[in-house]
Amino acid sequence: MIQLNIHEVRQNAGGGSSVVIFDAEVHLTSDGQTSVHVESVEPEDTQPGLVEEASRGILRGVEHVLQPLGMVASVRVRRLVVNSVDFKPSRFTLMTALELKRLMG
Secondary structure, eight states: OEEEEEEEEEOOTTSOOEEEEEEEEEEEESSSOOEEEEOOEESTTOOHHHHHHHHHHHHHHHHHHHGGGTOEEEEEEEEEEOOSTTOOHHHHHHHHHHHHHHHHO
């Protein structure tokens, strides 16, 4: 199991701000499909569409790292924070891929 604890807050006066915060467990496997399951979202009243977009961003980041290795994973997101103002799914993809690659060495 690989533990992902991502906390990136970029606040720029001229735009380009983003918030990516989540804690997840990545369980590597060699068969099946990569999947992402979100257990807890903050704030609780976050629009379901934003949760789905964040989940897809995390999925793309994991797949980007694992597909070339012929691996898949089951990802359990224990805590997902969605800032609807500074929400950018592409940052979830990038930060997930960078951190997973770093942790895998």
